[in-house]
Amino acid sequence: MLRRSIPRGGRAPWLLTSSRIFCLCLTVLLGQGGLLQGHPQCLDYGPPFQPLLHLEFCSDYESFGCCDQRKDHRIAARYWDIMEYFDLKGHERCGGYIKDILCQECSPYAAHLYDAENPRTPLRNLPGLCSDYCSAFHSNCHSAISLLTNDRRLQESHDKDGARFCHLLNVPDKDYCFPNVLRSDHLNRNLGVVAEDPRGCLQLCLAEVANGLRNPVSMVHAGDGTHRLFVAEQVGVVWVYLPDGSRLEQPFLDLKSIVLTTPWIGDERGFLGLAFHPQFHRNRKFYIYYSCLGKKRVEKIRISEMKLSRADPNKADPKSERVILEIEEPASNHNGGQLLFGLDGYMYIFTGDGGQAGDPFGKFGNAQNK
Known part of the structure; x- marks a missing residue:
């Protein structure tokens, strides 16, 4: 049962499925008319x-x-x-x-x-x-x-x-x-309207945002006032969705040739994280997190900085990639992948424990190794 707990800042959490993305919202804040663009x-x-x-x-x-x-x-x-x-x-x-x-x-x-x-x-x-x-x-x-x-x-x-x-x-x-x-x-529209059941629980609504995707793993906006949404697929492709819900024909970024993943269900490697710099509208910088193969076919996770193309605001410049951090992964699962900027201005990188049952690597295991 869901009680009166409202996300800080009124952000709506996202529900990602294998091919579709839904917006999960609390009607107490956004109502049913401004799911994507209202941020009280x-x-x-x-x-x-x-x-x-x-x-x-x-x-x-x-x-x-x-x-x-x-x-x-x-x-x-x-x-x-x-x-x-x-x-x-x-x-x-x-x-x-x-x-x-x-x-x-x-x-x-x-x-x-x-x-x-x-x-x-x-x-x-x-x-x-x-x-x-x-x-x-x-x-x-x-x-x-x-x-x-x-x-x-x-x-x-x-x-x-x-x-x-x-x-x-x-x-x-x-x-x-x-x-x-x-x-x-x-x-x-409907700002502040509360919909409750007889027990006082808030009603939830789902609105489809996108479909036809291959393992979507992230959906973020650039904070640049354009109201575009950037949806990343695990295979290494990032798409641009416009405020009217349409998707641009050409991807924002295509790294399929270097992202390490496989088509089989359950592979936890791939393109796993995307975050835009808080000053993206000025410096055009964003950050990505993906699995790749290093020398001697060593599996790694890579965090890189990229910039927006000067020629096309809906395209990334793949030649601008600057690798910030690489970490060897001892197994193909539990790779983590989240990238977030905190209120302190720092970027936080969330990695997994390295994989395999029981987290066996190292004296304390990867997840517990500070």
Whole structure:
């Protein structure tokens, strides 16, 4: 029985079968309309929630968001402190803008708006604003900027052209800037709707994402705002799926000629891991984990860095491969294969125990050998 346990950040786990991939979701966060593209997350990396008590100020987020009543009161107090600097006309021109901007801390997409998902950069002082909204705010209320933020770069644009100010508040993914994030149907359809059975257990839904694959082992996105999905097959091929669910005819990467695996069921070798650099949209780097044959036909696992092709954003450049690590594998099973970047910016490599029943290799066995 599944109780109210929600994945951190609202990510949906994936269920991979031999030929199909399904998205396993909790309807409490994503609903049935935004399974692939909705990623609600708060500034504390936690999932959004329905506050127990009424929000009097940021009331737009009282049904689902990132604020409780205490935080709502704190935001309201800051709002009134700022508004003391304005006359009646200033209240009419700027009150709505200032309230909207302050209340984005309560948005279910606060982590995106304030760049909290990137642990290597400081939180934004102001949320990401869409260009039209930002231009209108700067034109009508640029005097409020110094009251809203202590960021010198933003304050220096106080009485200058709003283009630089809005450039600093730009969000690469246009779906996630304010107020677009509120207007996007695929992000907000059924957001926060809870479906429960009589015992209070959350209902689950499955949505088919892809089929016709050969042993899919990984599905990740590049975090570059394109909403593409990259699906890796154990045989050494990575495919690109577009947001509409279609698959590109040519693979993103084809390493079948060097990946060590066999077609028989149960072979645990092959292309086993894929991870994109957190700054992929800038440096074009990604990382792969696969089985291969070394000298004297020694079986190894190899972790390499590659880059995106400059000629085609949907193709990798196989000539860019830079081997980072190779580990000899004493057996053909238990190879592990996961690659993940942590919030600390480091890449973590998960290897198996080396294989064979009872993990017999070495004094303590591979898995226990630190």
